[in-house]
Amino acid sequence: MSDLFKGYKGDALNLLKKFNVRVWSDVEIKSSRGDFRGIILPRSENDDDKHLVLKLATGYNVGIETGTINNIEEKGFKEANYKIPEKEFPFSPEKPNIKLFGTGGTIASRLDYRTGAVIPAFSPGELYGAVPELADICNLSTEKLFAVFSENMGPEQYKILARSIGEEIKKGVHGIIVGHGTDTMHHTASALSFMVQNSPVPIVMVGSQRSSDRPSSDAALNLIHSATAASVSDIAEVMVCMFGPTSDEYGLLHRGTRVRKMHSSYRSTFRTIGDIPLAMVTRDKITPLRDDYSKRRSDKNVNILPYFEEKVALLYYYPNMQPDMIDTLIEKGYKGIVIAGTGLGHVNKPLYPALERAKKAGIAIYMTVQTLWGFVHMFVYDTGRDMMKKGVIPTENMLPEVAYIKLGWALGQTDDPEKVRDIMLTPVNGETTEGEPYNGYLVYQGGIPEVEEFIRKFHK
Amino acid sequence: MYKKLNHDENKKKTRKRIGYVPLKEGTPKLYKGLGFKCGLEVHQQLKTEKKLFCRCPAGKYQEGEDYDAEIVRHMRPTLSELGEYDGTALMEFKTKKNITYRIKNETACTYEVDDTPPFPLNEEALDISIKIAQLLKTSIVGELHITRKQYLDGSIPTGFQRTAIVGIEGKIPLKGKDIGIIQLSIEEDSCREVSDIKHNRIYTTDRLGMPLIEAVTYPHMITPSEAEEAAHYIRFLTRSTGNVRTGIGAAREDVNVSITGGTRVEIKGVSHIKWIPALTHNEAFRQKALLEIKNILKERIKNIEEWDIANIVLNSKELKNVKNSLQDKIESGYRFMGVKLPGFREILSFFTQPGKVFASELSERLKVIACLESPNIAHSEEDSPLIDKEYFDILGEKLDCGDNDALAIIWGPQEDIETALETIRERCLLAFRGVPNETRKSVNKDGITIFERVLPGPDRMYPDTDSAPIAIKDEKINRIGKNLPSEISFREKKMRSWNIPEDTFTYIHIRNLFPLLERSIKDLNYPPTFIGTLLGHQLKNLEGKITPSSEFDFNKIYGLLEFCEKEGYEKLLVKQMLPVLYQYPNMDPESILTTIDFKKKEKEEIISLFPLLNKKFAEISQRQNKNGKKLWIMGRLQPIATGNISLKDLSEIVEGGLK
Secondary structure: OHHHHOOOOHHHHHHHHHOOOOOOEEEEEEEOOEEEEEEEOOOOOOOOOOEEEEEOOOOOEEEEEHHHEEEEEEEEEOOOOOOOOOOOOOOOOOOOEEEEEEOOOOOOEEEOOOOOOEEEOOOHHHHHHHOHHHHHOOEEEEEEOOOOOHHHOOHHHHHHHHHHHHHHHHHOOOEEEEEOOOOOHHHHHHHHHHHEEOOOOOEEEEOOOOOOOOOOOOHHHHHHHHHHHHHHOOEOOEEEEEEOOOOOOOEEEEEOOOEEEOOOOOOOOEEEOOOOOOEEEOOOOEEEOOOOOOEOOOOOOOEEOOOOOOOEEEEEOOOOOOOHHHHHHHHOOOOEEEEEEEOOOEOOHHHHHHHHHHHHOOOEEEEEEOOOOOOOOOOOOHHHHHHHHOOEEEOOOOOHHHHHHHHHHHHOOOOOHHHHHHHHHOOOOOOOOOOOOHHHOOOOOOOOHHHHHHHHHOOO | OOOOOOHHHHHHHHHHHOOOOOHHHOOHHHHHHHOOEEEEEEEEEEOOOEOOOOOOEOOOOOOOOOOOEEEEEOOOOOOOOOOOOOHHHHHHHHHOOEEEEEEOHHHOOOOOOOOOOOOOOOHHHHHHHHHHHHHOOOEEOOEEOOEEEEOOOOOOOOOEEEEEEEEEEEEEEOOOOEEEEEEEEEEEOOOEEEEEEOOEEEEEOOOOOOEEEEEEEOOOEOOHHHHHHHHHHHHHHHHOOOOEOOOOOOEEEEEEEEOOOOOOEEEEEEOOHHHHHHHHHHHHHHHHHHHHHHHHHHHHOOOHHHOOOEEEEOOOOHHHHEOHHHHHHHHOOOEEEEEEEOOOOOOOOOEEEOOEEHHHHHHHHHHHHOOOOOOOEEEOOOOOOOEOOOHHHHHHHHOOOOOOOEEEEEEEOHHHHHHHHHHHHHHHHHHHHOOOOEEEEEOOOOOOEEEEEEOOOOOOEEEOOOOOOEEOOHHHHHHHHHOOOOOHHHHHHHHHHOOOOHHHHHHHHHOOOHHHHHHHHHHOOOOHHHHHHHHHHHHHHHHHHOOOOOOOOOHHHHHHHHHHHHHOOOOHHHHHHHHHHHHOOOOOHHHHHHHOOOOOOOHHHHHHOHHHHHHHHHHHOOOOOHHHHHHHHHHHHHHHHOOOOOHHHHHHHHHHHHO
């Protein structure tokens, strides 16, 4: 029954019932503002109950206020059709076989023009329809693992994803693509970096910053870049493949443990922090920027380590943080805390007793820096040394989110603080590095003549 | 066997066949016979401080190389309702246009380059659009829904324009009848095109996002002059709000034309209303020509499904027939293709518009869709300066041409040739159907149009998922409705009742001077015709000649009129003072009087000069012609009298003195 009145409630719903019309009715409305003719569209649940939404013959939508409506007459009924057509994805024996796992983010989609609903395209046939260039690169097969929003990705999903990737590798796939919403892509990228080790093939994570239903979307190009990376690159690591500059020029392959989403809406939001990216990627070429990566192999060996302890917290320190923040975590039975400290890795003195209590409770405490760039240096000031005495362990230049994921992964394997410490401080794949290269920190400031000149010539 | 054709003769013959006459010979009967129908989409920028969906300033333009950064994008067609790409859209995508946006930090933020979702809609712009919606007598919506209208040409970096309906179903009164308004929408303006050469199109983002209204009329105009009248009316109406931008590009019309059996063709971005009659007139005949071509082809080709072009690559020996002007193309590796168009004899040189033939339709599409710069085609029905004429005979044999076939040669970079051939094929196939759905652009004042792009399908509108609906409450409508300007038709009626000459109306509407006129007439004691012509003639004239030292506020004229009346100056003095005021808007009236060397004199003082002048005339003049004497004396006294006494009084004084 509710389906007849999708999204309508209160006054608007009563009105629809009163005049015996429903969603998709083609109606003529007489109102004190004039007459309107169109099809009643579903209404967003979050909008008020004071308006009906009509799609006019011109394609525009308008809202009519319920209080102004004197009469509604149904002239017809036209229900929207949500089907997405498929075209068979062409197979050619000489092209590499690539597996695309879906997690819920839309990398390709079709729009329902009547409702504006975005219908995700996911099956190979659907993707081929949306991005036919894919067939020039690889043979694609797909599997939808879950349909969750990026922010709802968590340990359960990480584990399933890791196992599924392992199975595909054992079957001899040539490369793997993981479609993912962008908000937490870097969390999943680091989880996979730890859970899928020694992969013989590239594992490429990809998403889009601008919805794939728009002509200017980055989705198609990202997908093409990721297919190229999975097919032809010899970088057998977990990577994130997203726009380099905001222009449609090239993508960057970022190491899964050093990448972070750095802008809420820019296309070029993903950046390698404290290091340089692995490679540049275009439609047909990979240009490595470094050579210290794991090379592609022809075997099918891989280590899948799907462990995760959920009772781990990431605490973003701020001046005047109260000790009860930590006490609460102790009380709730947390096993690990990653702190994103100020500067070189600090918190204020009033927290010290709480840190001691945490240590006594057996909680593993690791320090990262909220500056994102740079190392934790706890020997520089006494405060740092004090903290280390209280059991806080510095994590070099591991990014806070990465440290959080790694601690969860480590505690998922063992409770032994020494073993956890070993795991945490032994780099799996670049989450800590021996040093930071001079060009690992490049955040340009606009306005400076040489920067302006650079921006005018090259694309940011 | 391929046969030569007297194409000049054919051009004349076909021009006659469709009954083409120049615009000035067009009669209502002629247009009725054609089934001429025209509708308008009037775009008008609103005068707001900021843009519609971001807080960048509106109305600041960058010129030439003045930009801070460039961003490159490509527009990918999204799937249509049926899950198919539009054929031409896909072709255009394959040829791949690189769209470069030149941004200036002052007028662009991350919104302009589609790197951030929209900010809340500019309320100032919404209020103005509601005002115009009321003037157009539309039914105003209860809730504004921001909609995305897809554009693949790159003129908007998102690939769609954000637009929303404010009101629907209104009308405007023309002299003879009412014209229906389909809708009024508020939308963001697009980028300005800098250039479009081969695969590279460049835009600036300064204009992008400026608030605009679009008023769409029904196709109720049945003659070109009606279309012009309606365009003027809507322009006057928007100007009457005082809240719209003026100047080049601030108002643009899209003109839709169709004839019986034809298709709605949209002529985009007409920036001068006076171009509309010629444009619509010629478009009607272009459609007529295409319908005639369809009839001929139908007669010749029975099975359209089997129709196809045939083509060969010209080899190096054959390229010797290419004349010198194209040698550089051969050297840069261009591919030259000979193309047979079965059944198109006498069609390629079929008259379509003054100076254009059907082959122009092919050439224009090659430029837009296949990115081949003009000249891009030579054919058998012209005296081509590019290909040796005799060669078409050889080509005709090679391609096994029949009596009814035509030949073309096209050239371009190898990677574009496939699209080029497909473009030719598609346009020829469309000829079997008559008038293609397309947008065209006007190129000059003579009303000639060229192909711009294929009209996007009807399913190009979809809701903007980035913005919530905005309720438009009665209170808001009523508040705005209280301050509506008077209607244009009312204003004209009023001016006629004041005996103000009609030739002043356009200027008075365009500059929205009616409120000033009305107030002056109401408050002051000048004759209405005096103020009407002061504004509609003298001010208009000054505007064309003098550039004010600072922005001229028309209300200063009221101050001038008020000053002269208060001081008891005669009205003609206003006309002497106005040029100075216009040039130096900040000059006070007293200083203006000094500038024009005015001296205040009593009537008696002027009369006292009379005997002296009388005597003087007697000295210098041989004959004692009474009328000549009057004129001479008047001429001497007038500069002193202006502002002090009226011409009429002066005349009476002189007359009296001569008795």
